Amino acid sequence: MKVFHLAHKNSILNKFLTEIRDKTIQKDSMRFRRNIERIGEILGYELSKNLKYKTQKINTPLGAKQVNLPDNEVVLCSILRAGLPLHNGLLNYFDDAENAFISAYRYHPNNTEEFEIIVEYFASPPIENKTVLLIDPMLATGRSLVSVYTALKNYGTPKEIHIVSVIGSLDGIDFIKNHFPVNTSLWIADIDKNLNAKGYIVPGLGDAGDLAFGKKM
Template identity: 65%
Template sequence: MHVHHLLNNNSIANKFIAQLRDTKIQQDRMRFRKNIERLGEILSYELSNKLQYTTRDITTPLGIAKVDLPANEIVICSILRAGIPLHNGILNYFDDAENSFISAYRHHPNEDEEFEIKVEYLASPSINGKTLILADPMLATGRSFVNVMQALKQMGTPKEIHLVAVIGAEEGLKLLDEEFPQNTHLWIAAIDPKLDHRGYIVPGLGDAGDLCFGTKKQH
C-alpha cells in the first residue's frame, strides 16, 4: 500500500487538524464538520495527482485551449455517519463522481469494551472497473475499511482503490497494508502512534461521529 501522509510537509492543513483535536474548539460542531470537509478537499487535491488525464480542446472567446482533464470514472464511498462531511469535501472537488454510502459501526455484543464492526446498509452503483475512493475520517483498528471493502465486492472489482482518512493509528495502517491490494493508495492527514484499550486513536480527537452530529445510543 502506498501511504501519502499530508502532515509530512507543513501546510494550512496543520491548522485544521489542530482545531479538530482541540477540546474547546471541537465543541463547535459546525466548525468541526467544516474542518473535516476542508481536509477532504485538500486530500482530494493531492489524490488528483495520481489520476489519469486526457487532453481536450476547450473553446474560449479567443480561440482553442488544450487542457488535460481527469479521465477516471470515480465512485466516492463514505462510511456513515462521520464520513458525511469528508464525503462532501471530496465531492466538492470530484463533483461529477458517482456516490456510494455504507454504514459501519462498533457493536458491543457483551456491553463491554470488546467490539466488532457491523455493516448493515449499502447504497452503491457498480464499482466495476472504476476508481473507488473509500472515505472515513478515523482509521483506528482498520477493520471498518476492511469490512466495508468486503461488502462492496458485490458491486464489482474497482480498477484502483484510494482510501481517504483524516487521522489514523499505526496499527490500523498495518492491517490495511496486509488486507488491501499492493497498489492501493492511502491519503491521510495525520498518523498517530497507538490505540487505547477501547480501540480509540491516541492522541486522536475522540469520537468523530459524535463531534459531528451529537451523541448516539450505544449498540
C-alpha cells in the first residue's frame, strides 16, 4: 500500500488541520465541517494527479484545444455519519462521480472498552473495475475500514482503491496494510503516533461525527 502523507510538506492544509484540532475553534460545528470539507478538496486534488488521463479535443469560441481529462470511473464511498463533510469536499472536485454510503459503528456489547464493528446499511452502485475512494476521516484502529471493505466485496472488485482520511494512527495504518489489496493507496492529511485505551487517536481531535453533527445517544 502506498501512503501519501500530505502534512509532511508545508501548505495551507496545516491551517485547516490546526483549526479542526483546536478544542476552542472546533466548538464551531459549521467551521469544523467546512474545514473537513476543505481538507477533502485538497486530498482530492492531490489524489487526482495519480488517476489515468486521456486526451480530448474541445472547441472554444476561438478555436480548438487538446486537453487531458481524467479517465477513471470514480465511486465515492463514505462511512456514515462522520464521513459526510469529507465526502462533500471530494464531491466538489469529482462532481461526476457515483456515490455509495455505508454505516459502520463501534458496538460495546459488555459496556467495556472492547468493541466490535457493526455494518448495517449499505447503498452502492456496482463497483466492478471502477476506482473506489473509500472515505473515513479518522483512521484509528483501522477495523471499521476493514469491515467496510469486506462488505464492499459483495458489489464487485474495483480496479483500484484510494482510502481518504484526515487523521490516522500508525497502528491503524499498519493494520489496514495487512487487509487491503496491493492496488490500494492511502491519502491522509496527518498521522499521529498513538491510540489510547479506548482506541481513539492521540492527540487526534476527538469524535469527528460529534463535532460535525452533535453528540449521539
